[in-house]
Amino acid sequence: MVEELGKLLSPERVLSGEAVARAYDCDAYTVDRSKPTCVVLPLDTAEVAAVVRWCVAHSVPFTPRGAGTGLSGGAMPALGGVVISTKKLNKVLQIDIENRMLKAQAGIANKRISDAVAEFGLHFAPDPSSQTVSTLGGNIAENSGGPHTLKYGVTTQHILSVTMVDPLGEVLEIGSLVPGAPGYDLLGLIVGGEGTLGVVTEAWVKLTPVPAAVRTALASFRTIRDATECVAAIIASGVIPAALEMMDKGVLRAVTAAFKLDYPAEADALLLIEVDAKPVSERNAAIPRPPDTDSDPNAVSPKRPTPNETVEKELSHVIAICNAHHAISIDMAQNEAERQKLWVARKKAIGAMGRLAPSIVTHDGVIPRSRLPEMLDFVYAVAEKHKIGVANIFHAGDGNLHPCFYFDDRDPKQVEAVIEAGEEIIKRCISLGGSVSGEHGIGVEKSDLLTLMFTPDDLRMQAMCKQIFNDGMLCNPCKVLPNQKGCVEHKKRWRGVGW
Amino acid sequence: MKSLDELTSHCIRCGFCLESCPTFVETGEETESPRGRIYLVRSADEGKIAWEETRPHLDQCLGCRACETACPSGVEYGQILEIARDRLEREHPQRAKAALLDGLSHPGKLKLQLFLGKMLPGTKIPGLLSRMLSGEAPEADKPNPQPMYSWAELDESALPPVKGEVYLLEGCVMRVLFPGVHQATRRLLRRVGYTVRETEAGCCGSLHLHVGYLDKARSYAEKLAAAMPDDLPVIVDSAGCGSTMKEYGSLEPLALSLRSLEPLALSLKGENSGLKAQGSGLSAFSKRVFDITEFLLANGLVEELAKTNLTTKITYHDACHLAHSQGVRSQPRQLLEAIPGLQIVELQEADTCCGSAGIYNLIQPKMARRLLERKWRNIEATGADLVVLGNPGCHAWIAQAAREHKSAVRVVHTAELLESAFSGLPG
Numbered sequence: 001m002v003e004e005l006g007k008l009l010s011p012e013r014v015l016s017g018e019a020v021a022r023a024y025d026c027d028a029y030t031v032d033r034s035k036p037t038c039v040v041l042p043l044d045t046a047e048v049a050a051v052v053r054w055c056v057a058h059s060v061p062f063t064p065r066g067a068g069t070g071l072s073g074g075a076m077p078a079l080g081g082v083v084i085s086t087k088k089l090n091k092v093l094q095i096d097i098e099n100r101m102l103k104a105q106a107g108i109a110n111k112r113i114s115d116a117v118a119e120f121g122l123h124f125a126p127d128p129s130s131q132t133v134s135t136l137g138g139n140i141a142e143n144s145g146g147p148h149t150l151k152y153g154v155t156t157q158h159i160l161s162v163t164m165v166d167p168l169g170e171v172l173e174i175g176s177l178v179p180g181a182p183g184y185d186l187l188g189l190i191v192g193g194e195g196t197l198g199v200v201t202e203a204w205v206k207l208t209p210v211p212a213a214v215r216t217a218l219a220s221f222r223t224i225r226d227a228t229e230c231v232a233a234i235i236a237s238g239v240i241p242a243a244l245e246m247m248d249k250g251v252l253r254a255v256t257a258a259f260k261l262d263y264p265a266e267a268d269a270l271l272l273i274e275v276d277a278k279p280v281s282e283r284n285a286a287i288p289r290p291p292d293t294d295s296d297p298n299a300v301s302p303k304r305p306t307p308n309e310t311v312e313k314e315l316s317h318v319i320a321i322c323n324a325h326h327a328i329s330i331d332m333a334q335n336e337a338e339r340q341k342l343w344v345a346r347k348k349a350i351g352a353m354g355r356l357a358p359s360i361v362t363h364d365g366v367i368p369r370s371r372l373p374e375m376l377d378f379v380y381a382v383a384e385k386h387k388i389g390v391a392n393i394f395h396a397g398d399g400n401l402h403p404c405f406y407f408d409d410r411d412p413k414q415v416e417a418v419i420e421a422g423e424e425i426i427k428r429c430i431s432l433g434g435s436v437s438g439e440h441g442i443g444v445e446k447s448d449l450l451t452l453m454f455t456p457d458d459l460r461m462q463a464m465c466k467q468i469f470n471d472g473m474l475c476n477p478c479k480v481l482p483n484q485k486g487c488v489e490h491k492k493r494w495r496g497v498g499w
Numbered sequence: 500m501k502s503l504d505e506l507t508s509h510c511i512r513c514g515f516c517l518e519s520c521p522t523f524v525e526t527g528e529e530t531e532s533p534r535g536r537i538y539l540v541r542s543a544d545e546g547k548i549a550w551e552e553t554r555p556h557l558d559q560c561l562g563c564r565a566c567e568t569a570c571p572s573g574v575e576y577g578q579i580l581e582i583a584r585d586r587l588e589r590e591h592p593q594r595a596k597a598a599l600l601d602g603l604s605h606p607g608k609l610k611l612q613l614f615l616g617k618m619l620p621g622t623k624i625p626g627l628l629s630r631m632l633s634g635e636a637p638e639a640d641k642p643n644p645q646p647m648y649s650w651a652e653l654d655e656s657a658l659p660p661v662k663g664e665v666y667l668l669e670g671c672v673m674r675v676l677f678p679g680v681h682q683a684t685r686r687l688l689r690r691v692g693y694t695v696r697e698t699e700a701g702c703c704g705s706l707h708l709h710v711g712y713l714d715k716a717r718s719y720a721e722k723l724a725a726a727m728p729d730d731l732p733v734i735v736d737s738a739g740c741g742s743t744m745k746e747y748g749s750l751e752p753l754a755l756s757l758r759s760l761e762p763l764a765l766s767l768k769g770e771n772s773g774l775k776a777q778g779s780g781l782s783a784f785s786k787r788v789f790d791i792t793e794f795l796l797a798n799g800l801v802e803e804l805a806k807t808n809l810t811t812k813i814t815y816h817d818a819c820h821l822a823h824s825q826g827v828r829s830q831p832r833q834l835l836e837a838i839p840g841l842q843i844v845e846l847q848e849a850d851t852c853c854g855s856a857g858i859y860n861l862i863q864p865k866m867a868r869r870l871l872e873r874k875w876r877n878i879e880a881t882g883a884d885l886v887v888l889g890n891p892g893c894h895a896w897i898a899q900a901a902r903e904h905k906s907a908v909r910v911v912h913t914a915e916l917l918e919s920a921f922s923g924l925p926g
C-alpha cells in the first residue's frame with residue numbers, strides 16, 4: 001500500500017510505521033483511538049482524487065484530517081486504512097477584495113486566512129477557540145462556531161463554494177459565488193458533513209470587515225446563577241453583543257495559573273462581554289458622503305451615531321443589566337493589548353485544563369438560554385456523583401455549554417465515569433429542549449446519542465442524504481450516524497485504555 | 500528531576516502548539532510536531548512503542564521551545580526533550596555526536612580544530628563528520644572566528660563611578676568565535692557602572708543538555724557554579740547558555756524528585772539536609788543569571804543611550820533561547836528603541852527558529868537549511884541593513900545565509916549594536 005501510494009504522490013509524502021500510526025491514532029478526543037496503516041500528504045486536488053480512487057479500487061477506508069483538534073473523534077481512522085492529511089494543502093489561492101472573497105486550500109489554519117487580509121481591514125469571521133491551528137477544512141466539516149458566533153454566525157454562513165473529492169474520487173464543485181443561489185442547498189450538507197461526504201480541498205470564503213469600534217468588559221459575579229440570569233436578561237433586552245462568554249470557578253483555576261487574570265476572590269463566575277460596531281462605510285453604503293469629509297472613517301453626517309457612540313451606548317446598557325444582576329465588579333479593557341489578553345485567556349482556557357489533569361473530554365450540548373441556571377446545577381451534581389472534575393466555559397449568549405471533564409485517562413474507571421457523566425448531561429440537554437452538540441460535531445463520540453434527539457424519520461432521511469455522496473463504508477466510516485453496519489463491534493476496540 | 504510520566508501527562512493533545520512549531524509548519528507531519536513528539540515519548544515511556552521509534556522525530560526537533568510559548572497547559576517540553584534524549588543516548592550512544600560536542604565545548608580543542616579545519620579544503624564542515632552525524636551532506640560552513648574591534652579605550656573620566664562587580668560567562672564557543680561580542684558586553688557593563696570579575700570558568704553544559712547528556716551537563720553546571728562564588732550577578736550574552744543556566748535547578752536530582760514526592764520529602768527533610776543544600780545551590784545560582792539585555796535595561800542603559808545617535812535601519816531576530824525559554828523579548832527591543840536615529844523594522848516570524856539550534860545544523864542539515872532560507876526571505880523583506888540578535892548559533896548561521904546570498908546585510912549581536920551607538924559602527 002505504502003509503495004503504491006508513494007508512486008501516486010511521492011514517497012516522502014506517504015508516512016508509515018509505528019510512530020506514525022501512533023501519532024495519528026486520535027484527535028483531541030483521546031478516549032477512542034484507532035491506528036491508520038499510513039498517512040498521505042497530498043499537494044493538490046488531483047492528488048487527493050488519485051488517493052481516493054486508489055482506496056476505492058482496493059477497498060481501503062480513508063479519513064480526512066486537518067489539524068486534529070476535533071473534540072469528537074472525527075479524524076480518528078476508525079477502521080484503519082489511509083489518513084488523508086490536508087496539512088500540505090495550506091495556501092491562499094486567490095484574494096478578491098472588491099467582492100470580499102478569498103479562495104484557499106482546505107488545510108490552511110483559520111487564523112492565517114484572517115492574517116492574509118488584515119491589511120485590508122477584513123477577516124474570516126468564524127473564530128473557534130482553536131483558530132490559530134484548526135484548519136478551514138476542519139471548520140467546514142464541523143461547521144465550527146466560536147465566541148463571535150452569537151452575532152456573526154457559524155462557519156456555514158461564511159462559505160460560498162467548495163471544491164471537493166467525493167467518496168468515489170470524482171472532483172465536484174459545489175456552491176456559488178453570489179448570494180441567494182437557487183436550488184437545493186447542497187453546500188449546506190457538505191458544511192457540517194464531518195468529512196463523511198468527501199474530502200474538501202479548496203473553498204471560497206466570505207470576508208467580513210473588522211469592526212470599527214470594539215469594547216470588551218469582564219464582569220464578575222458571586223454566583224453562577226447571577227451570571228446566567230444576567231445573560232438571559234441581556235439577550236432578552238434586544239442587544240446582540242458580539243460575544244458573551246462565561247467561565248466558572250473550575251476554568252478560572254486553570255486560566256489563572258496560565259494567564260494571570262485578575263478578578264475578585266469571591267467571584268464564582270465571570271462573563272466576558274464584547275460589543276462592536278461595523279465601519280461606517282458598511283452601514284451607510286447607500287448614502288453618498290460629501291466629498292470633503294474624510295480620511296477619518298469615523299466622521300459622518302451629524303445625524304448618524306459614530307461607531308464609537310453606538311458601542312458606548314450598547315455597553316452602558318449592558319453594564320446596567322450586569323449591575324442589576326449583582327455584578328461584583330466590571331473591568332473594561334482599556335486598550336487593544338488588554339483586550340487581547342482577555343481573549344487569549346478565553347480562547348486558550350480549555351487548552352489550559354492540562355494544568356489540572358492529564359485528559360479532558362469537552363461536551364458542547366446546547367440548551368435554551370433560559371434553562372442555563374438549572375442546567376449548570378445539574379452538571380455539577382453529575383460530576384460530583386461520578387467523582388470527576390468539571391469546569392464550565394461556554395458561549396452563554398447562544399446557550400452553548402462546554403462542560404469540560406478533567407480526569408486521568410490512564411485509569412479505566414475514570415474513563416468510564418466520564419463517558420457516563422457525558423451521556424447524562426447530553427440526555428438532560430435534550431430533555432430541556434436542546435441539542436447534543438452545538439459545534440464540536442458527532443464524530444464517534446456521540447453517534448449513539450443521535451437517536452435521542454431525532455425521530456426515526458429524520459435519521460432515515462439523513463442516512464439517505466449521506467448515500468447521495470457516500471454509498472459505502474470507505475469515506476470516514478463509523479462517524480455521525482448511529483448503528484452503522486460493521487461499526488458496532490469495532491466500538492470496543494477503540495476505547496482508549498488498552499492503547 | 501521530574502519524571503517523564505508526570506511531564507508528559509500535562510499534554511491534553513489540544514494541538515494549540517502545532518502552528519508554532521517550525522518543523523511541523525515545514526513538513527505538515529504530526530510526528531514532527533510537539534504534540535506528536537510528546538505523545539511518542541509518553542508511549543515509549545509507557546512501553547507501548549520502542550524508544551528507538553522516537554529517535555528520528557526527536558532528532559528532528561530543534562529544541563527551540565516555541566511550543567512552550569504556545570502551550571496553554573504549561574507543558575515543559577524542553578525538559579521532556581532533554582530527558583528523552585538522555586534515555587535514547589543511554590540505550591544507543593552516538594559516538595560522533597559525543598566527539599563533536601567534546602570538541603566544541605572545550606575552547607582549547609575548538610581552537611585546534613579550527614586550525615586543522617583551515618588546512619582542509621572547502622568552506623563546509625568536513626563531509627565525513629557531517630555524514631557520521633546525520634547521514635546527510637553538510638550545510639553549515641566551518642566556523643570562522645570574528646576579530647576584536649578596534650574601538651578606542653573607554654574614557655574613565657566620562658563614565659559613572661563603579662557600583663559593583665559581575666561575572667561574565669565567556670563560554671566555549673563564544674570565547675573563541677565571538678570575542679568582539681564579549682568586548683562590547685564588557686564596555687556596556689562599564690557604562691552602567693559594573694566591572695567584570697575574571698574567572699577561568701568555561702562551558703555551561705548547554706550543548707550537552709540539549710542533545711541528551713544529562714550527567715555531563717550536571718557536572719559542567721556544578722563546576723561553573725563553583726567558579727562563580729560570592730553572589731555576584733552572572734551576565735550571559737549567549738541565549739543558549741543563559742537559558743540553560745537559568746534552568747540549572749531542574750538538573751538537581753534530589754530537589755526535584757522531592758518536589759513530586761512531597762509527603763516523603765517531609766519525612767526525609769531532617770536526615771538529608773546536607774544533600775538538599777547541595778542541590779539548592781544550583782537553583783540559587785540560577786537566580787543570579789541575567790541576559791545582558793535584561794541587566795542593562797534594569798541598570799539604566801536607556802538613559803545613556805538617549806545621548807547617542809546611530810542612523811541605520813535594523814531588524815531584530817528573536818533567538819529561541821531568549822524569547823521562548825527566557826521570555827526575553829521586550830528588553831532588547833526597549834534598548835534598541837532608546838537609540839535616537841535608529842530605524843527598527845519588525846521581522847515577520849521574528850521568533851521562528853532559524854534552524855541553527857545548538858548543533859542542529861550539524862545533525863539535521865536539510866531541515867536546518869529549509870528554516871534558514873525561510874528566515875532569510877523574511878529578513879530580506881524588511882530591507883534592513885543589519886540583523887540584530889542575541890545568540891552565537893543564530894549569529895553564525897544567519898551570517899552564512901547573508902554570505903551565500905551575496906547580501907550586504909550584516910549580522911550583529913545586540914551588545915555590539917548598542918556599543919556601536921556609543922563608539923561607532925566598526926568597519
Ligand SMILES: Cc1cc2nc3c(=O)[nH]c(=O)nc-3n(C[C@H](O)[C@H](O)[C@H](O)COP(=O)(O)OP(=O)(O)OC[C@H]3O[C@@H](n4cnc5c(N)ncnc54)[C@H](O)[C@@H]3O)c2cc1C
Binds near residue numbers: 106128141147351
Ligand atoms: C482547545 C480546543 C478548543 C476548541 N474550541 C472550539 C470552538 O470554540 N468552536 C468549535 O466549533 N470547535 C472548537 N474546537 C473543536 C475543533 O477545533 C473544531 O472542530 C475544528 O474545526 C476542527 O478542525 P481541524 O482542522 O482540527 O479538524 P480535524 O480535527 O482534523 O477534523 C475534524 C473533522 O473534519 C474532517 N475533516 C478535516 N478536514 C477535512 C477536509 N478537508 N474535508 C473533509 N473533511 C475534513 C475530519 O474527517 C473530521 O471528521 C476546539 C478544540 C480544542 C482542542
Ligand code: SF4
Binds near residue numbers: 511515573574
Ligand atoms: S499545546 Fe500543550 S497541551 Fe496542547 S497539544 Fe501542544 S503540548 Fe499538548
Ligand code: SF4
Binds near residue numbers: 531559562565567576
Ligand atoms: S522545540 Fe521547537 S522544533 Fe521542537 S517540538 Fe517544540 S516548537 Fe517544535
